[in-house]
Amino acid sequence: MSEANGTDTLLRLDHVTVRFGETVALDRVSLSLRRGETCVIQGSAGSGKTILLKTALGLIVPDEGHVYLFGVDTRTARESELNQLRSRMGILFQEGGLFDSMTIEENVGYPLVNMKSLECPPEEVLERVQQALDFVELGHTLAKVPSELSGGMRRRVGIARAVVTEPALLLYDSPTAGLDPITANTIMVLIAKERDTRGTATALATHRYQDGVLLANYRYNAHTERLEHAGGRDLRTRFVVLGEGRIVFEGTQEELEASEDPYISKFAKPLKDQPLPE
Amino acid sequence: MFDFLKGPILGIQTFFLLSGRAVVNIFRSPHYADDIAIQMDIIGVGSLLLILLTGLFTGGVITLQMARALNQYGASGQVGNIVAITLVRELGPVLTALLVAGRNASGIASELGSMKVTEQIDAMRALGTDPVQKLVTPRLLAMSTMLPALTIISDFMGLVGGYLVGSVMLGLTTPTQFWSSAYQALEYRDIAQGLVKPFVFALVIAMVGCHSGMNTSGGTQGVGRATTQAVVVSSVWVIVLTFFISKFFVDF
Numbered sequence: 001m002s003e004a005n006g007t008d009t010l011l012r013l014d015h016v017t018v019r020f021g022e023t024v025a026l027d028r029v030s031l032s033l034r035r036g037e038t039c040v041i042q043g044s045a046g047s048g049k050t051i052l053l054k055t056a057l058g059l060i061v062p063d064e065g066h067v068y069l070f071g072v073d074t075r076t077a078r079e080s081e082l083n084q085l086r087s088r089m090g091i092l093f094q095e096g097g098l099f100d101s102m103t104i105e106e107n108v109g110y111p112l113v114n115m116k117s118l119e120c121p122p123e124e125v126l127e128r129v130q131q132a133l134d135f136v137e138l139g140h141t142l143a144k145v146p147s148e149l150s151g152g153m154r155r156r157v158g159i160a161r162a163v164v165t166e167p168a169l170l171l172y173d174s175p176t177a178g179l180d181p182i183t184a185n186t187i188m189v190l191i192a193k194e195r196d197t198r199g200t201a202t203a204l205a206t207h208r209y210q211d212g213v214l215l216a217n218y219r220y221n222a223h224t225e226r227l228e229h230a231g232g233r234d235l236r237t238r239f240v241v242l243g244e245g246r247i248v249f250e251g252t253q254e255e256l257e258a259s260e261d262p263y264i265s266k267f268a269k270p271l272k273d274q275p276l277p278e
Numbered sequence: 279m280f281d282f283l284k285g286p287i288l289g290i291q292t293f294f295l296l297s298g299r300a301v302v303n304i305f306r307s308p309h310y311a312d313d314i315a316i317q318m319d320i321i322g323v324g325s326l327l328l329i330l331l332t333g334l335f336t337g338g339v340i341t342l343q344m345a346r347a348l349n350q351y352g353a354s355g356q357v358g359n360i361v362a363i364t365l366v367r368e369l370g371p372v373l374t375a376l377l378v379a380g381r382n383a384s385g386i387a388s389e390l391g392s393m394k395v396t397e398q399i400d401a402m403r404a405l406g407t408d409p410v411q412k413l414v415t416p417r418l419l420a421m422s423t424m425l426p427a428l429t430i431i432s433d434f435m436g437l438v439g440g441y442l443v444g445s446v447m448l449g450l451t452t453p454t455q456f457w458s459s460a461y462q463a464l465e466y467r468d469i470a471q472g473l474v475k476p477f478v479f480a481l482v483i484a485m486v487g488c489h490s491g492m493n494t495s496g497g498t499q500g501v502g503r504a505t506t507q508a509v510v511v512s513s514v515w516v517i518v519l520t521f522f523i524s525k526f527f528v529d530f
Contacts, residue, residue: 057404059403059404083406086406087406091401091404093397093400095397097396097397097398097400099398099402100392110407111405114406114407115405
């Protein structure tokens with residue numbers, strides 16, 4: 001089992017290539033995420049954002065290269081070891097990934113019950129589920145099933161399920177896709193809230209540039225319970241642009257906005273005329 | 279040159295890998311007893327009425343069709359014999375398997391397929407559960423216990439149907455003659471054949487349904503494709519396998 005360099009590095013992709021038949025979904029992608037960092041991954045549909053996150057989670061084994069999760073190489077790790085590593089991270093899937101035959105309580109409690117490495121006593125499960133649902137302001141939905149909730153509420157339950165284990169690393173796959181602007185903003189506030197209250201490392205794949213800008217420029221204030229402008233440059237938020245499975249840009253918000261490349265700049269330009277929601 | 283073979287060969291390979299993992303998981307923890315019980319209820323209890331009716335009318339129609347031919351040879355007393363052999367050896371297992379394939383292979387494929395396209399299976403893995411252990415193995419176990427049980431019930435109902443038509447409706451034999459000729463017609467080899475077949479069919483139906491579901495891609499259209507594929511493939515395999523199993527029992 002190989003160890004990644006640096007104890008602070010929670011996730012490192014080292015020249016990762018993923019192929020599906022003749023199609024190259026990820027092409028020599030290298031990326032790292034340290035404790036407390038935020039990585040905003042952008043790219044057009046089919047550019048490999050979802051594959052990147054699933055590979056990072058160990059759900060897809062790369063054809064070439066290595067993925068180090070908490071310093072452990074996922075290519076050589078057994079499924080039981082991977083499960084232990086996954087208990088230290090959370091993911092929100094693009095489609096929510098909620099189990100439609102289970103109640104919201106069972107959905108959110110699922111990782112606590114099934115991830116043996118968490119060693120969560122059965123009597124604590126309900127309390128922690130309630131806390132996670134209160135965090136996303138859906139504490140009243142315990143007995144409902146996912147089909148009874150709106151799309152935005154399902155995403156929020158997905159966030160509750162991702163954070164219930166108090167992970168060190170959170171991956172969000174297009175959390176605002178297909179949502180109206182107000183609901184999308186609510187979701188982004190929750191993501192920032194989780195990041196800033198617990199110092200979670202965050203990887204966010206998104207189509208919307210404003211989602212990344214919000215994470216780069218705003219901080220959640222636990223006292224006022226609102227997002228506030230951070231003021232000054234934030235070097236802990238990086239922007240990555242994927243194109244046809246390759247990283248075509250990696251840098252800060254300023255660098256992204258300054259890019260003259262027609263493909264890269266189209267991910268920064270839509271925001272120029274749109275103010276961020278307060 | 280042989281690129282067109284890649285897809286089917288890959289499909290066969292993934293089918294056997296999935297089947298192997300599902301079987302190995304039977305002997306591994308954790309065991310999802312609740313899921314096994316739920317699947318047994320869906321497959322067994324859920325198909326019961328269908329099997330009762332089909333078995334009853336199959337036995338009845340065999341008797342009806344055989345009555346004239348048997349009368350011509352003055353052998354109408356042998357109707358119980360014919361119904362028992364036809365049902366236990368062949369029609370009971372095959373018809374039951376085809377009905378269960380139509381009802382449950384499609385159900386399994388659509389359920390797992392929907393879970394696949396809505397990322398529930400990925401979520402399951404991400405949340406520390408082996409989807410094969412949680413989803414495939416319980417369905418395999420439930421199918422391999424319920425299909426033989428349903429076949430026995432179907433065989434019995436077929437005999438009841440044969441008795442009602444042969445003895446009560448047409449008066450071809452006395453009740454005692456019907457049941458005694460049916461009982462005497464059956465050898466242990468027939469019973470073995472009648473139980474081996476549903477067991478093998480159960481493995482095929484469950485695994486084809488699960489394999490189609492777990493390999494679904496392409497959204498809701500993909501779920502529809504997987505469902506159709508599961509029913510067609512498992513039904514064809516039932517017909518093909520019944521030939522080879524019958525051949526085996528005839529030869530030995």
